[in-house]
Amino acid sequence: MITSPSYQAYQALFHSLYNELCNYAYSFLNDDAAAEDVVQETFIKLWQKHQDLIGIPNIKAYLFRAVRNNSISALRKINVEQAHNKGYELLADYSEEPGEQEKEQSKPYYEQLIYEAIENLPPQCKEVFTRCRVKGMTHQQAAAELGLSAKTVENYMGRALKILRKYLSAYGLPVCMLFLVNLLID
Numbered sequence: 639m640i641t642s643p644s645y646q647a648y649q650a651l652f653h654s655l656y657n658e659l660c661n662y663a664y665s666f667l668n669d670d671a672a673a674e675d676v677v678q679e680t681f682i683k684l685w686q687k688h689q690d691l692i693g694i695p696n697i698k699a700y701l702f703r704a705v706r707n708n709s710i711s712a713l714r715k716i717n718v719e720q721a722h723n724k725g726y727e728l729l730a731d732y733s734e735e736p737g738e739q740e741k742e743q744s745k746p747y748y749e750q751l752i753y754e755a756i757e758n759l760p761p762q763c764k765e766v767f768t769r770c771r772v773k774g775m776t777h778q779q780a781a782a783e784l785g786l787s788a789k790t791v792e793n794y795m796g797r798a799l800k801i802l803r804k805y806l807s808a809y810g811l812p813v814c815m816l817f818l819v820n821l822l823i824d
Contacts, residue, residue: 644688652681655698659705666709672716676708755805759798766794767802 663673694700769780777791
């Protein structure tokens with residue numbers, strides 16, 4: 639068991655601020671277990687670099703800032719995981735090989751939104767996006783066919799993706815659905 643003065647000070651700090659920091663983390667995360675995890679990880683990191691933190695004038699403010707930052711990082715991680723899971727759920731709903739008539743009548747909602755989003759792109763963006771994502775051309779190949787520079791094609795692709803991301807996110811679809819465009823459009 640460690641009994642150094644710095645460890646005793648660390649323990650006292652832990653016991654005096656733990657509940658308050660957990661409540662603070664909970665205000666971001668709305669999850670008791672996640673809040674406790676964030677606070678515990680913050681204290682672990684504090685102990686790992688306690689030698690570097692000797693000159694900090696207000697350790698309480700430092701801990702609150704660290705818990706806030708770690709809570710925000712945890713929220714980002716949760717949001718990314720939820721978006722990926724939502725994308726996988728939507729993919730699981732997609733039927734394998736329906737007949738042609740069934741295919742048109744039973745297009746999943748997300749597939750219809752992707753078609754609609756592509757149709758609403760500005761003409762040049764739509765042309766570049768279709769060649770690069772649907773037909774699988776490189777930027778150089780699309781540039782040669784369209785009589786544009788590769789940089790111009792790259793700019794149109796960036797603009798198209800930005801527009802599509804905004805459109806899909808407005809309907810709650812994860813951006814990862816854009817990677818499936820060439821699988822959905824045949």
